Amino acid sequence: MLRQLHSLPGLLAALFVVLLAVTGAILSLNPALERLATVLPAAGQISVAELTGKLAKRYPETEQIVRTPSGTLIVYFTRDGQVGADRVNPQTGETIGPYEPSSFSRWVKNLHRSLLLDTPGRAIAGITALLLVTLTISGVFLLATRMGGWRQLLQPVRGTLSQRLHIEFGRVVIIGLLLSALTGVYLSAITFELISEGIEAEPELPQQVSSGIPAATNTLAALKAMDLTQLRELVYPYPNDPDGMYSLTTEQGAGYIDQVSGEWLSYQEHDATHVFYEFIYMLHTGEGLWWLGIILGLFALAIPVMAVTGPLIWWKRHSSKPKFAANSAANTADTVILVGSESNSTWGFAKTLHDNLVQAGYRVHSAPMNQLASNYRSAQRLFILSATYGDGDAPASAKQFFQRLEKIHQQPTFATAVLGFGDRQYPQFCGFAKKVEETLSAKGWPQLLPLDRINRQSPQEFARWGNAVGKALGSELTLVHIPTRPKTTTLTLAERVDYGVDVQAPTAVLRFIASENNTEINLISRLFKRSGLPPFDAGDLVGIIPPGSQVPRFYSLASASKDGILEICVRQHPNGLCSNFLCTLPIGGNIEAFIQLNPDFRPASGKAPIVLISAGTGIGPLMGFIRHNWAHHPMYLYWGGRSPQSDFLYEPELNTYLKDKRLTELNAVFSRTNDRAYVQDKISLDGEKLRKLIKSDAQILVCGGRDMANSIMTALNDILAPLDISVVTLKVQGRYREDVY
Incomplete structure (x- = not known):
């Protein structure tokens, strides 16, 4: 039900939501641009009376002064029988330039508010905002459910590119979108008079004014007591009108001022409903909070991406x-x-x-x-x-x-x-x-x-x-199911290092480059000085299609594409179709492969210590992490093999990394020596040290067979017991990551 509540409004409203988002993003620039072109006096620096006095010389026939929420001061006047409007400097009263609202901005605003359809368009815009509220709220609950609980909301996301983009953009902008949608619904309800704006309580119109000669504006007491930063609008009386009065609107209220005495004739404070309305209007438009407008505008730009990826996810689910x-x-x-x-x-x-x-x-x-x-x-x-x-x-x-x-x-x-x-x-x-x-x-x-x-x-x-x-x-049943297979790339074996023959565990480190046959890829790589390999990082997976099979086998990558090679570590199994193919592949031989991203298995950013644990070929991706540790974050490797003479995988490279500090400490144990030990044994022996590292926010990455990983988990749970936490706790915190098979 929750998924339908999210999908149906999204599909129905996608076009309108994108239209409102793009126009809203454009409009969000206006408060910031206006703010850049505005001179803002400090509070208490100048009164409304002082301003009117400075304007009197340049604009003797002033009709109205307006101060926008962003601080722009506009003077409306008559000169030689012509009506005009200028932007002025509030500190000096000097003219900045004519006030000419952008016709493009006005058109975009009408498109945003009413889709250029007047009342029906305003109704559509309001309904779209309501659908966006439904989308954002249901999206939050869907995300929490998908990620395994509210505490997991910020954990790395798995899935297709469309799913990852949809979720990553969504959880970054969700608060901003919800704010824009809720305020949009509120303003739409105001438009259709479903709720009150709170302006019914107008100031009482005075029945009697003082007689006499109108005083100069810079001498009026009410204006002298009013700080310019509080001004919204000042409307002048008609010239030579003995019953005329000034109409003044401020942030706190509105009223009428006697043109002779300069005293308030009547005054009405804005009620709480109107204050709330103005607050919501500010949140929605950014007028008065230009930086919020920019943020909401950037958030709105995520909607087109989500409007594309959302239907793609729905269609893939529907058609699959x-x-x-x-x-x-x-x-x-x-x-x-x-x-x-x-x-x-x-x-x-x-x-x-x-x-x-x-x-x-x-x-x-x-x-x-x-x-x-x-x-x-x-x-x-x-x-x-x-x-x-x-x-x-x-x-x-x-x-x-x-x-x-x-x-x-x-x-x-x-x-x-x-x-x-x-x-x-x-x-x-x-x-x-x-x-x-x-x-x-x-x-x-x-x-x-x-x-x-x-x-x-x-x-x-x-x-x-x-x-x-x-x-x-009692029947022969062969279940061969291959999820949609990505397009493969031809790779050529450029280098191999063999280990483990003496201990009946033949293992090879294989390094591949882009095949010469990949004409298009190699042309692009020559133009941009790239390796020609598809993009990947250490810890991602490569799917290899062995000859005679349609089922890919996956291996963890020990390199990144920026290294110019694709490197894997493979142990040859007696009946392993793919491992036998790879371990007997000659230099110059080709494979068909594709990349499967595995973003959750790699060290998180930061300076916290990193503990790497593996056995056998599980060392592959960990080598990639160490190789790229140019920032020299503390890295501790625990690895188990059979014999130091026969299958000490990557021994020369590890010694190099110890010397140049990319690897802080190496703990290698072997099961076919007089000191027979497994990697979990070394973990238990180093319990006190590991406990201190974990207390220092260390993250742990484990790669290898399931049995080994279970033994590691048991050993670490014993180590963590005095800290009142477990491996599950570390997993929830994103500090324990596995790539096991």
């Missing part, structure tokens, strides 16, 4: 839900697949499972988890594939699942298997799928397979789960 062929009815199917998805990506995996089961001869019914039926008459097995939304919450297509499940009391005749999709970087990794599995188990539903989880939509992990499903069914 696949169509299922041979989708049997719920009551006739022997196999049921229920899907919990937020952005429809899980549906792609479900379709792969659906199609393979149909080809194997099963009658399959696939549907959202929200459509859980009270009974599946012919079902023999139930598969639940579900993502997790936010902090362990149900995704959109599974919001009603537990409500429907509670109404089912009979024991099913079919067995269940739950597969979760998520990201290990988040504390509630596959949290909703885990709740589903625990609930089904508590209700006593038979289990076909235990809960399994897929990290970052890994095709390899999904294929592995498919093998387990095939064994459980």
Whole structure:
């Protein structure tokens, strides 16, 4: 419901919101430009009476003096029968120049307020402002849910480029947009008299004035007591009118002044409603707060970006839900697949499972988890594939699942298997799928397979789960699902360093350059003196397509594109299709690869210490972080290998980095020596030192296998116990980051 509340107004109002945003950004410049061209006297420096005295010589037929919220002083006058208006210097009364409002600004203002359509346009503008309020509020709640709670709002964002741009821009400008939208709605309500502006209480019009010769304006007591900085408007009486009077409006109120005695004839303070109206008007326009106008204008410029990325996200989500062929009815199917998805990506995996089961001869019914039926008459097995939304919450297509499940009391005749999709970087990794599995188990539903989880939509992990499903069914089942594959780049192996043969762990550091065959890329690189590589940083991932397979394998990058090479560290596995291909690739050999950004796995900016922990090839991205540590931030590396003689990865480079202070301390341990130890053992031994580093706001980055990462987490939790915190606490603070596999 929340997503629909956000998406529908956005799609309906996108064009109008962009129009109001762009025109609002243009208008936001006016107060600042006006402020630059304005001379502002200090408070108490000059009175209204003094000003009128200085103006009397140059403008003997003054009709009106207006002071704008930005401080511009305008004199309206008659000269030789012609009406004119000048901007004047308030300190000297000298003419600055004619007052000529910009016709372009006036046109933009009308476009902003009424879309050049008068009353109907004002109504559309008001409704658009109201929709923008809905968009901003629903967007905040959606963001909090997506990020896993309000405390996670400022954490790094994952997703497609459109998603990242939409969220990053949104959370920067959300307060400004909400302020502009709310004040716009208020002013629109004033326009249509839905609420009061608070000006009904006009000062009482005097019935009698003093008789006699009008006094000079610079002698009038009321004007002498009025500071110029409080002036809004002074209207002069008609010449030679014995019943005339001055009309004076200030920031505090308005009234009439006797032209003979100079005393107040009547005065009415602005009521609280009008004061509030003027405050809101100032917030919306920036008039009187030019710096706020500039800020709101800059914020408004984010709206076109969000108006483009928002529909792109919606369209991708809408179009990504696949169509299922041979989708049997719920009551006739022997196999049921229920899907919990937020952005429809899980549906792609479900379709792969659906199609393979149909080809194997099963009658399959696939549907959202929200459509859980009270009974599946012919079902023999139930598969639940579900993502997790936010902090362990149900995704959109599974919001009603537990409500429907509670109404089912009979024991099913079919067995269940739950597969979760998520990201290990988040504390509630596959949290909703885990709740589903625990609930089904508590209700006593038979289990076909235990809960399994897929990290970052890994095709390899999904294929592995498919093998387990095939064994459980007694059928051969190969699940090959490839999310939309990016365009690949041809890279050429330029250098390799081999390790680990003596300890039966052949490992290679491979360095690639852009292929000579990439004509377009190389032409651009020659023109701009670039490497020809796609942009990436250390810690990002490269997806490599091995020959004979359509499933990419991902490796963490040990270099950045600015280094001129793409560097990875690969261990050769006996049955590893991609690792065998890479570790036997000759110099000059080519690969097809693409970059997958991984912005959450890299050191945060700042001077806090950095603790890097890995084992085996997990050292790759950590080497990239150390290599680029030219600012010499404190960096401590903990790494585990097998033998210092055979597989001490990057040993020469590490010694160099120790000497030039890019690496503060190296702690390497080996499991095939007399002092046999693993990296988690060294972590435990250095507990006191690490505790001090963590108290000094140190951040920790861990890269390597899941088992190693779990051991590191256990060791660190023991170290952190005296501080009354845990690794989960550090994760929430953004100080503990993992890239594990």
